[in-house]
Amino acid sequence: MGYKHPKSKPEVAPKPTKCAGCGKEASTKCSGCENSPEYQSGDSRDVFYCSKDCQKKHWPTHKDRCKAMQxxxxxxxxxxxxxxxxxxxxxxxxDLHLTGITLRKGTLYLNQNALLSFDRSKRFPFPDDLTSNVEHKEAAxxxxxxxxxxxxxxxxxxxxxxxxxxxxxxxxxxxxxEPFQTQLVPGANMxxxxxxxxxxxxxxxxxxxxxxxxxxxxxxxxxxxxxxxxxxxxxxxxxxxxxxxxxxxxxxxxxxxxxxxxxxxxxxxxxxxxxxxxxxxxxxxxxxxxxxxxxxxxxxxxxxxxxxxxxxxxxxxxxxxx
Structure with a gap:
């Protein structure tokens, strides 16, 4: 497969580094594999080039790694x-009739209406007024x-x-x-x-x-x-x-x-x-x-x-x- 130049515009790096093709000072990243997640320490570092021409010439060497990062x-x-x-x-x-969300001593307590706890047949929007903490909302x-x-x-x-x-x-x-446990109250301890x-x-x-x-x-x-x-x-x-x-x-x-x-x-x-x-x-x-x-x-x-x-x-x- 031949070289295909990434369609997205190259980003300008805050600090110039060496070109992967020729070793000269470079400031544009390969947009195909930039920001890839790290599997082992340091194995997803961004690759820089000094020019499109140098990037094209280096493609046969870089393509396998680039495709893996993609x-x-x-x-x-x-x-x-x-x-x-x-x-x-x-x-x-x-489907939970929550009345309160409170973190105490490493446990996030999800308090629910005891009279309605057995009824999970209703569907309604999550009560955002119970918490402004995104992590607590996602836990609930x-x-x-x-x-x-x-x-x-x-x-x-x-x-x-x-x-x-x-x-x-x-x-x-x-x-x-875990950073905290989540417990429904009343409810079985999971x-x-x-x-x-x-x-x-x-x-x-x-x-x-x-x-x-x-x-x-x-x-x-x-x-x-x-x-x-x-x-x-x-x-x-x-x-x-x-x-x-x-x-x-x-x-x-x-x-x-x-x-x-x-x-x-x-x-x-x-x-x-x-x-x-x-x-x-x-x-x-x-x-x-x-x-x-x-x-x-x-x-x-x-x-x-x-x-x-x-x-x-x-x-x-x-x-x-x-």
Missing amino acids: QRKKLLRCAQLLKKAFLAFREVLF LTNNQCTTAMALLGPLTRKLLKEVCSKVQVADVDIKD GGCPHTLLVVRLPKGEEKWVIDTTGSQFGFREVMVPYKKYLTEKASRLATPLTGYDAGVTKDLDEFVLNPGLTYHPQQRVNLATDRRAREHFALFIDTCVVDDFLNGSDDDMKTKSEVFIRDLKVHLRKFSG
């Missing part, structure tokens, strides 16, 4: 969009939602990643050393329960990444982390083996309806039915509004596309009538 960038874009999509789903179609939106996210985001994940990665798997891990996430392998190499769309419930900010780093810093161990990821938007609900303990009460059945309709409404948008090349383009292009996507998704979700 794959990382696409994977990060996917992870960020998945998280934003799930947060949008929860923000617009929230993702609390005990990892299984839901794995199912709901299945079709969107596969659409986005089909040209990016060679393998997508799902696993449960035991979390350790501390110690396994946490579900994705493990993605990029082609042509041994890179394995974790995509954690609901790590906000533990105070985790990064949505994509190298696999070994995640296991070292955030998880104590794998609680289940890695398995193939083929979930549909209602996969977990299809299993729940077969469990007598989750359907013995009429309200439980109503809750599940409403949840199913809400997820199918989300899936309708994904089926019609996500194109194959969504992750392509410059960083500015992707920022704009993501903003429009989330805006339109929220508009679509507000049309849901549960």
